[in-house]
Each structure stands twice: as structure tokens, then as C-alpha cells.
Amino acid sequence: MITCALYTEDESVEHWQMEFNRQFPHLNVQNWQHINNPEQVKYGIVWKPNEDFFERFPNLTTLFNLGAGVDAILKNAAVPKHIDIYRIEDGGMAAQMNQYFSYFLLHYFRDMDYYQQQQSLNHWQVQPFKAASNFRVGILGLGQLGAKLAQHLQCYGFDVAGWSRNTKHLNGVTCYAGAQQLEPFLNRTDALCCLLPLTPDTLGILNHKNLSKLPNGAVVINAGRGEHLMAYDLIQLLDENHLRGAVLDVYQQEPLPVAHPLWQHPRVMMTPHSSAQSEYEPCVKSIGNTLQAIANNQAPSGLVDRSQGY
Numbered sequence: 001m002i003t004c005a006l007y008t009e010d011e012s013v014e015h016w017q018m019e020f021n022r023q024f025p026h027l028n029v030q031n032w033q034h035i036n037n038p039e040q041v042k043y044g045i046v047w048k049p050n051e052d053f054f055e056r057f058p059n060l061t062t063l064f065n066l067g068a069g070v071d072a073i074l075k076n077a078a079v080p081k082h083i084d085i086y087r088i089e090d091g092g093m094a095a096q097m098n099q100y101f102s103y104f105l106l107h108y109f110r111d112m113d114y115y116q117q118q119q120s121l122n123h124w125q126v127q128p129f130k131a132a133s134n135f136r137v138g139i140l141g142l143g144q145l146g147a148k149l150a151q152h153l154q155c156y157g158f159d160v161a162g163w164s165r166n167t168k169h170l171n172g173v174t175c176y177a178g179a180q181q182l183e184p185f186l187n188r189t190d191a192l193c194c195l196l197p198l199t200p201d202t203l204g205i206l207n208h209k210n211l212s213k214l215p216n217g218a219v220v221i222n223a224g225r226g227e228h229l230m231a232y233d234l235i236q237l238l239d240e241n242h243l244r245g246a247v248l249d250v251y252q253q254e255p256l257p258v259a260h261p262l263w264q265h266p267r268v269m270m271t272p273h274s275s276a277q278s279e280y281e282p283c284v285k286s287i288g289n290t291l292q293a294i295a296n297n298q299a300p301s302g303l304v305d306r307s308q309g310y
């Protein structure tokens with residue numbers, strides 16, 4: 001029987017264990033602290049494990065990250081360099097991201113920010129009609145989540161483009177790639193949606209220089225990582241009316257300190273890193289299938305390329 005050491009936030013450990021037992025009863029998934037023969041364990045299923053975890057399991061070969069973003073695990077110096085890391089590729093998060101971005105994109109497309117302001121002034125005024133095909137959405141990052149979002153947003157008739165590190169081809173999506181095409185991508189984007197992985201190349205990508213390249217009146221929605229955004233650059237561009245509004249789900253420090261000016265900014269909408277959460281059933285299915293494929297000497301998808309940082 002294959003034993004896997006499970007490390008995650010306390011309250012969810014039992015849920016994960018139950019779901020593994022239900023879907024893959026032949027796997028022995030145990031709370032990492034309750035395992036008697038740690039030197040025999042090759043597989044870890046983890047979310048933000050600490051150093052003790054790696055000291056306890058010296059013979060790990062493979063880690064399954066219980067989330068889409070692997071930035072935290074890659075910057076953890078305790079993670080041995082030879083270990084293979086697999087990330088969750090969807091785990092129910094793509095559908096949640098589609099809901100999240102649709103909600104806020106429609107908010108701006110249908111001028112709800114203007115109507116909210118008008119209501120506060122008892123002011124009756126219909127905003128000019130805009131065709132959906134003139135609303136230019138741009139998605140930064142066309143990985144598992146970004147590519148699915150790009151496809152999904154077509155149901156509203158928006159003009160959808162995407163930017164990624166390497167060239168992608170997606171039906172109905174204008175694809176830009178590489179550092180050279182970032183500027184033309186930003187120039188044509190009314191609503192910028194960030195779903196990038198956090199890597200040395202994408203750190204601070206939502207900075208003054210790049211955000212200034214968006215057309216006047218553009219909006220920014222960040223559900224990537226807080227470190228993608230230079231928050232004070234954003235605030236400046238909002239205050240100068242270059243940007244119309246922003247929606248933020250992720251922050252450089254979480255929870256965001258109570259004194260941070262983002263909290264009270266009238267044109268910033270905030271959520272507490274809640275845009276998408278790993279769902280037990282699909283995540284367990286994905287990890288269990290990947291583990292089985294590894295055991296059968298296949299090469300399943302989801303393997304993190306450390307040189308690229310995701």
C-alpha cells in the first residue's frame with residue numbers, strides 16, 4: 001500500500017483524508033504527524049509545509065501541492081531540490097475563477113460603478129450603450145485557469161485577448177506572447193485580468209510603467225498573487241483618473257494590514273483571497289490519478305518546471 005503524508009491547515013486535514021479514502025481506498029493518506037515509519041514515505045500531499053515536515057520525511061520523491069500556485073513551495077528553502085512537485089491544474093478552481101471574473105467584468109461593462117455613484121447622489125441618468133464586442137478584455141496568463149477564462153468570456157461577446165510567456169493558440173482569442181508583445185497587449189486592453197503564476201519574471205508586472213500603457217479608463221482585476229501588483233502605483237493611477245477601478249483578491253501581505261490605503265479606496269473592490277478555492281473532490285481525483293500514473297511509470301501533466309518557476 002502506498003503511504004502519503006498529508007500536511008495542510010488543521011481544520012481541513014480530516015476532509016482531505018476522508019475524500020482520499022472514498023476515492024482511492026488503496027492509498028494510505030495519513031496526517032503527517034501520525035505516520036510511524038516516516039523514512040519509508042515517498043509521497044507528500046501538502047499546502048505550505050514547514051521545515052519539520054521535510055526533516056521528518058527524508059526520503060520523499062514527490063510532492064503534490066494542494067493548490068494552483070507553487071510560488072510558496074518553490075521559495076521554501078527546506079524543500080529538497082531533487083523532489084518532483086506537481087500542482088493542481090484545475091481542482092474546481094477554473095469554474096470559480098470564471099464566476100469571479102465574469103461578476104466583476106459585468107459590473108464594469110454594465111456601468112454598475114457609475115450607477116452606484118449616481119444612486120448615492122439621487123441622480124437619474126442612463127449611461128451610453130456600449131456593444132460587448134467593443135469591451136476589450138485582456139487576460140495575463142493563459143495557463144490552466146487563464147485559458148479556460150478566455151474561452152468562457154466569449155459567451156458575453158467580449159473582445160478577448162490573452163498574453164503569455166510562450167505563444168499559445170486559443171479559438172476566438174487574440175494571443176500575444178513574450179516581453180515584446182506586452183505593450184501592444186496592454187494598449188488594447190480595457191479590462192486587465194491577472195491570472196499569472198508568480199515567478200521572478202512576473203514579480204511586480206502590474207507596475208506604474210505597465211499599468212500606464214492601459215487605455216484611459218481601464219480597469220484591473222488581480223487574482224494572481226499580491227506580489228504581481230505595485231499597490232501604490234495602482235493607487236496613483238486611480239487617483240489621477242488614468243484607471244477607472246480595480247478589483248483585488250490577493251495582496252503582498254495577507255491579511256492586508258488594516259491601515260493599508262487600499263481598504264478605504266473608493267474605487268477599489270476587495271475580496272480576501274477567496275476568488276477560487278481547491279475543491280476536495282476534483283483535487284483528490286487529480287492527485288490520485290497523477291499518483292497512479294507515476295506508479296505506472298507514465299509522465300502525467302502538472303509537473304512543475306523549477307527553471308520556469310511554475
Ligand code: GLV
Binds near residue numbers: 068070
Ligand atoms: C491559491 O491561491 C492557489 O494557488 O491555489
